Amino acid sequence: MVVCTEGIGVPRGSGMFRQALQSVAFLSKEKVTAKVDYLKKTFGWSDAEVRIAVTRAPMLLQRSKDMLQRRSKFFISEVGLEPAYIAHRPVIIGFSIEGRLRPRYYVLKFLKVNGLLDRNRGYCYIFKIREEEFVKKFICPHKEAAPHLAEDYAATCKGEVPTNFKFA
Structure with missing residues (x-):
């Protein structure tokens, strides 16, 4: 061994x-x-x-x-991550797609599409941070601009895809 x-x-x-x-x-x-x-x-x-x-x-x-x-x-x-990016951050492979990765990816994509992201964050950071920290940094600051964001995120964590997270 x-x-x-x-x-x-x-x-x-x-x-x-x-x-x-x-x-x-x-x-x-x-x-x-x-x-x-x-x-x-x-x-x-x-x-x-x-x-x-x-x-x-x-x-x-x-x-x-x-x-x-x-x-x-x-x-x-x-x-759309590059293979080399994943290889250097393999811990993200262990996270649940349905419960963590896809919901956070959708939130980040929604924020980018709607111009609500103040700076570009790496996906590894987004995927790795604790749930409370993710909500505090990426959901709560946008309560006024996107009042449905918290509900949509919660629904996505349950496996649903809310209308606001359907991207063309």
Whole structure:
């Protein structure tokens, strides 16, 4: 397991070493290799980008192919993120599309389309911040300009797509 962990690019002294060990603990070397190849194919990553992503988020090796495919489609096709951006911020792959990623993406897109965003924020920041902080920074300041925003965001978190969040 240690050799396999070091083989995917996580050195023994790394803070992620223990998590990487857990990620490969029940996987054969062939399965790890297959998962790395799948990550390259699914996200369009180079060998170096896969190494960066797995080193920063070894839990990627434990994710199902279906989950990885859905995240790739969302980030690359829907949001328009570059594969390299995702590789350098792989923690975002672990977040729920329905409960966190898509609702926040829709809020950000709504704010941009309507000229309500005072500065451009990176998607990683938007996806990672705590729920309370997201609401405080991106929903509450726009109560007057977009009184429906909080309700639409809550509805989107439940899986609905409010009319205000339907973009052409």
